[in-house]
Amino acid sequence: xxxxxxxxxxxxxxxxxGETEDCAKAAQDAIDAGIDPMKVITEGxxxxxxxxxxxxxxxxxxxxxxxxxxxxxxxxxxxxxPLLKTEETETKEKIILGVVEGDIHDIGKNIxxxxxxxxxxxxxxxxxxxxxxxxxEKASEEEVGVIAMSTMxxxxxxxxxxxxxxxxxxxxxxxxxxxxxxxxxxxxxxxxVGSDAYGxxxxxxxxxxxxxxxxxxxxVKLMEKKRKNRKQASE
Amino acid sequence: MNPYxxxxxxxxxxxxxxxxxxxxxxxxTFTLDSMKIFDAYWPQAHKDPETMARLAAGVYELTGNENMxxxxxxxxxxxxxxxxxxxxxxxxxxxxxxxxxxxxxxxxDIPEDPIEFADRGRIPVCIDAIRILKKKYGGxxxxxGIVNCPLTSVGGYxxxxxxxxxxxxxxPERIHRIYKTLNPYYAAVAxxxxxxxxxxxxxxxxxASLDNISPKHxxxxxxxxxxxxxxxxxxxxVLHICGSLIxxxxxxITSMIDCGAEAIxxxxxxxxxxxxxxxxxxxxxxxxxxxxxxxxxxxxSSIDIVGNKVKKVIxxxxxxxxxxxxxxxxxxxxxxxxxxxxxxxxxTPPRWKKEKD
Numbered sequence: 373x374x375x376x377x378x379x380x381x382x383x384x385x386x387x388x389x390g391e392t393e394d395c396a397k398a399a400q401d402a403i404d405a406g407i408d409p410m411k412v413i414t415e416g417x418x419x420x421x422x423x424x425x426x427x428x429x430x431x432x433x434x435x436x437x438x439x440x441x442x443x444x445x446x447x448x449x450x451x452x453x454p455l456l457k458t459e460e461t462e463t464k465e466k467i468i469l470g471v472v473e474g475d476i477h478d479i480g481k482n483i484x485x486x487x488x489x490x491x492x493x494x495x496x497x498x499x500x501x502x503x504x505x506x507x508x509e510k511a512s513e514e515e516v517g518v519i520a521m522s523t524m525x526x527x528x529x530x531x532x533x534x535x536x537x538x539x540x541x542x543x544x545x546x547x548x549x550x551x552x553x554x555x556x557x558x559x560x561x562x563x564x565v566g567s568d569a570y571g572x573x574x575x576x577x578x579x580x581x582x583x584x585x586x587x588x589x590x591x592v593k594l595m596e597k598k599r600k601n602r603k604q605a606s607e
Numbered sequence: 608m609n610p611y612x613x614x615x616x617x618x619x620x621x622x623x624x625x626x627x628x629x630x631x632x633x634x635x636t637f638t639l640d641s642m643k644i645f646d647a648y649w650p651q652a653h654k655d656p657e658t659m660a661r662l663a664a665g666v667y668e669l670t671g672n673e674n675m676x677x678x679x680x681x682x683x684x685x686x687x688x689x690x691x692x693x694x695x696x697x698x699x700x701x702x703x704x705x706x707x708x709x710x711x712x713x714x715x716d717i718p719e720d721p722i723e724f725a726d727r728g729r730i731p732v733c734i735d736a737i738r739i740l741k742k743k744y745g746g747x748x749x750x751x752g753i754v755n756c757p758l759t760s761v762g763g764y765x766x767x768x769x770x771x772x773x774x775x776x777x778x779p780e781r782i783h784r785i786y787k788t789l790n791p792y793y794a795a796v797a798x799x800x801x802x803x804x805x806x807x808x809x810x811x812x813x814x815a816s817l818d819n820i821s822p823k824h825x826x827x828x829x830x831x832x833x834x835x836x837x838x839x840x841x842x843x844x845v846l847h848i849c850g851s852l853i854x855x856x857x858x859x860i861t862s863m864i865d866c867g868a869e870a871i872x873x874x875x876x877x878x879x880x881x882x883x884x885x886x887x888x889x890x891x892x893x894x895x896x897x898x899x900x901x902x903x904x905x906x907x908s909s910i911d912i913v914g915n916k917v918k919k920v921i922x923x924x925x926x927x928x929x930x931x932x933x934x935x936x937x938x939x940x941x942x943x944x945x946x947x948x949x950x951x952x953x954x955t956p957p958r959w960k961k962e963k964d
Contacts, residue, residue: 431817431821431855431857436773436824439773440777474693474700478767479769525703527700527702528703558903561902
């Protein structure tokens with residue numbers, strides 16, 4: 373094993389075992405050894421989080437294990453992110469993420485955030501108990517394509533409906549795609565309130581975000597093509 | 608035989624006395640329909656005993672669902688320990704906490720004497736509501752008092768679950784300390800409910816399913832402490848846990864049974880036939896209630912589908928037909944009535960009787 377690969381392996385083990393200090397140390401060693409930070413993230417942290425996700429799906433890991441892995445990953449990420457080149461951060465897809473109005477439970481949201489970050493997305497975290505209006509305002513901002521929202525509680529499921537209604541009212545549903553999830557959220561709730569996708573857990577949330585981002589890209593391409601055709605026709 | 612006698616037969620270990628399966632809700636009973644008809648809206652229904660009692664009984668009055676339960680939220684005990692709550696006046700949404708105030712028991716506002724705890728927050732409202740219900744329905748329809756157990760109550764409303772779950776691995780003694788300290792207080796609530804006239808105490812520990820924690824952590828934290836808590840209260844007692852209880856070769860059904868309640872109730876994420884099998888192998892004939900999906904089936908499917916699901920769960924060996932969790936708040940009276948009626952139809956005579964004949 374080369375030195376690089378050895379550090380990657382240490383990083384992966386630290387994340388998988390949820391060892392925060394070990395992860396920070398391995399990340400620092402990677403930086404000191406002059407390894408490309410982007411590579412450290414993708415080969416070390418992201419790969420490890422994929423393993424953690426698999427372990428969660430196969431019921432080898434549960435929430436406690438997963439939370440410690442996420443914590444370890446962030447300890448490494450904190451050191452590596454500031455070192456990324458501007459073009460590497462600019463090309464990342466931005467995802468808005470938050471817990472809906474009335475709910476302060478961010479356990480699911482934080483795990484989704486960790487998985488999305490590990491998968492290479494830039495997550496704009498609005499936090500918990502996010503007012504409906506704030507989700508809608510963020511949706512009007514140009515560069516955002518996917519809004520992911522969650523709730524763990526039954527009493528606040530209705531907040532998702534409020535957000536969807538507001539987005540529709542403002543004509544934003546064509547522009548942004550919504551992903552919902554959380555303890556009490558179901559596919560049936562998605563279909564009722566009109567969200568674009570539902571993720572049953574953090575791993576599925578990442579898959580659905582990928583899907584939604586592709587849909588948005590395809591829609592933009594189609595629109596551009598139509599615009600071009602119209603322009604040609606008018607000429 | 609009335610609903611009270613029927614449920615008691617099941618919970619007192621003499622189900623052969625029952626004429627059919629009970630159909631009741633082991634968690635919370637409230638709907639928008641009953642709010643309107645009985646003029647019992649949020650937040651008064653959380654704060655005023657008369658209004659609380661009217662809303663609790665509403666679903667029984669409208670649909671024949673065979674019990675009535677208080678409280679309507681899961682933050683009751685947490686609020687009494689200092690959690691600030693949002694009541695969402697005039698909205699569909701109901702009580703939730705505004706902020707996590709604790710990281711350990713030292714941050715909580717715990718009275719010296721557990722008995723005093725029953726005077727805290729909205730607990731007296733529930734106690735008075737139970738008295739009102741008992742006076743009106745006692746001996747006819749079972750009155751259910753719900754106690755939200757420490758893992759869910761503390762680790763969902765007082766301490767941020769993000770931290771709480773990490774303690775399970777990093778500081779297990781903290782979780783033990785929380786349970787150990789609070790058990791007498793939660794038992795005081797259960798016993799106050801009992802004294803006021805509650806016929807059944809349902810202990811809910813929603814956060815303890817395989818969706819959240821491993822069977823190892825269930826046995827390390829939940830099982831010993833719930834056994835203690837349940838042991839501190841008088842029977843009959845029911846333990847309810849939502850979520851997957853059987854998954855990928857793992858199960859916590861046997862551990863749930865070992866907690867010592869007279870019955871368990873489960874939701875639609877655990878297959879009834881498998882739960883029945885595991886329970887019978889562990890403790891033959893153990894009483895299980897469940898597990899019709901309250902949103903997708905009772906609220907959201909045709910009456911035919913509701914009937915088929917009820918029939919199936921009875922064939923799979925359920926003892927008490929219950930929605931998997933609270934009736935969904937928007938469910939119409941007509942649908943709950945259809946659910947109750949099909950359960951009566953298919954649940955008569957009960958399975959054990961059919962087997963005997």
